[in-house]
Amino acid sequence: MFWKKQNCFVLFLLGKQGGIDRLINNRNDPAGYASYNRRVRKRGIQMKSNVLHSQAQEAGIFSAYHRPEFFCELMNRGEELPEALRQVQERLAHFDIKELRYRTANAETQLYRLGITFTVYTDREAIDRVLPFDVIPRVLTAEEWAFIERGVQQRVKAINMFLWDIYHDRKILQDGLIPADLVLKNANYCQAMVGVDVPGGVYVHINGTDLIRDRSGRFLVLEDNARTPSGVSYVIENRHMMLRLMPDLASGVPLRSVEDYGLRLHRALCDVAPEGVENPQVVLLSPGIYNSAYFEHVFLAREMGVPLVEGRDLLVENHHVYMRTVAGLRPVHSIYRRIDDAFLDPLAFNPESLLGVPGLVEAYRRGNVTIANALGTGVADDKAVYAYMPRIIKYYLNEEPILGSVETHICAEPEGLAFTLANLERLVVKPVGESGGYGLLIGPHATESELEDFRQRLQDNPSNYISQPVIDLSVSPTLCDAGVEARHVDLRPFALTGKSTWVLPGGLSRVALRKGSLVVNSSQGGGSKDTWVMSV
């Protein structure tokens, strides 16, 4: 769940430290970016805090906006503001701050009443929480979006080819591109998937790619979410909320619509239904009303117009899946599951699971039902495998990755280890093993003895670690207690893959509402913004 991201990626704010540009331009950066990225990189270096400001920036709600050094989505792009953004910025500037606060309060009341909430359980009660909504949208130009879209499509394609390969011929392992143990001994590697031919070769039907922008505005992949990415309902509900609350801001702006996600999702699930089924019955499998993301499950089932089922509504007979209806059993062909692998089928995995359906995995292996996403996709969004993603893309597609990765040094490799040891005080070092309990080292914040301790650990067991530079996340103007201030944001676009890959124009923009914070998780003061993709 996006509000409970397990591997909280550490991106610390270093302020005015030098050396960051050198780190960004390091050896793991693929050389040939698309022209867009090259241009961005060129201008990024000269970015200073007071570049370019028009009359509008000084006016109204932005009058006290402190332009930080970071790339600001709306106020400081290191170049003349694109026309589409300038228009939005000007309109925003004329709003009254009290009016914005009033509308914000209104938004939260509405979200609560509508039950667009996630549920937090304590021992005694269930508390419905609203994901705070910021009324200032995050805007992406048509050009930026085209770039992201191609990048996400490329990445999803490579991930699907990688998954096919590791569950069939394992060529990439034989070619030594990625250590075999990292894949085959991965906790998320699913033995039951070996040799299974999934329809269309699609493993990851629904993918969420977490993107950040560095101080030059370059998009970097922070992580892939290839299991059961969540948050898409907020993309659409945020838009609805925006249009209700700020019709005067959105009016006449050439916005790409986010309305057809449900239809596209349904179509993708029909695309991959077992062969020969004419009108496939699609269902959404949810853990039930007590799941904290239940609202999203309801939302998606409704948008697709398919039943939301729980494990107890399904039943397997003769390796076919059926649902229990008032007219008896009805066959089910495609299951969009929002339950983790381990709980899907008590016969195949966790025998204690009451959420799953006994016999489901065997029915799936026989090709009688399609499960989306496939089982065992967790290998692809693993933290250690992430480090190899640029190579994986190149290996299968013979293309340079369009989207950059956060530069990652693999300590299992001598070069990576040497670099990490030499630059320890500037890096974040993370254990790759699935037990993240070891904790991380944040170089700039570590004491001399902590650094020494990690040097030792790295030398003792180098393959357990990766290291990354600290990134200055981009910011976006956000309505805060003290006025409109800069807050860090990320972006999760959602990609659907059936016969082809389609990316929802926009994505979930999460914002760290606490000053200086880089943590966008809702449990730690995170909120969200409507993401506007301009059509021109």
Add this chain to the structure above:
Amino acid sequence: MTQLSPTSNGMLSNLNTLLSRYAESMMWLARYMERIENLARLIEVTEAFVRGPDGKTVWETIVQINSDEERFQALHPAATEQDYIQFYITDLANPSSIKGMANAVRENARSARPLISTEMWMHLNVFTRWVLDLDPSDIRRTGLSALCNRIKQECQTHTGVTEGTLYRDQAWLFYLLGRHLERSDQITRLIDTRYHTLLPCEEEVGSEIDTTQWASVLRSAAAYHAFRRLQPVTTTPANVVGFLLKNEGFPRSLALNLRQTDTVLAALSAHYNLRRQNYAIQERLSELRATLEDQTAEEIIIRGLHEYMHWIQNQIEAIQSEVAAAYWPPVERLHLSECHGEQ
């Protein structure tokens, strides 16, 4: 009743896909909302009008209607007025309290949320949250009567929102089934309990007695003014019982609700091809309706009102069980032969 027919938009393949669990949730959602409305009305009327010979409010009636005698007695051996009110409004541990039922409504509404309209959900979400947050001090502050009125109105708002926004398919029919069965059950419980408090000896059946008390029975069923319009002169026990059981125009009478239950079952049979599932249920219902039509109120009273009310309650319970067995049977009783779809 046009609202019972399915819309003809060519979506035939989807006609029989209502999940069993959804049907169950819709039925119970309706039943609990009806029950909350009835209880709120009963508490309000009891406080104002139901008095014993000593002039004190007779709260025991509510305990009897809900068949809670044993449980309540064990919890509150020397019950005060506050005990009764809290037990039936704010005690979450009591499943027949307003709070307990609001909790059940909330769970069923969440379960059926993919089906019900956004307006229905929004109203239920806010309403149930409000009830679940009520505590005894709210009752003291607002006043019991005002609080019950608000609850009643929220239930009626729900009924209106549902009528105006819920899509007319099987889910709607199961919702109606719940509503009409619950109203049938509630009216028999009300008559049974109050009749025996007010009129322990059968000899007085035809005589005119304490009008205030009988009026309170009518008020408890929101029937007072309708009854007045029909029976301007005499308020006899037989008249009141006859009105509540047999009147075809009063929305909470037994006769009307049984007829509507029958209409709903017929719609499920005819439009959704569920004749086989309905057979036993419709048989039982026909018999029930026949016994009601064949007797006058006086005959019912003379032959034993209590026994008859008790029998009807058993029949309604049996119908509920038969509906459950037909539409949401336990897994082990399902067979592939019942599969109606093509592979």
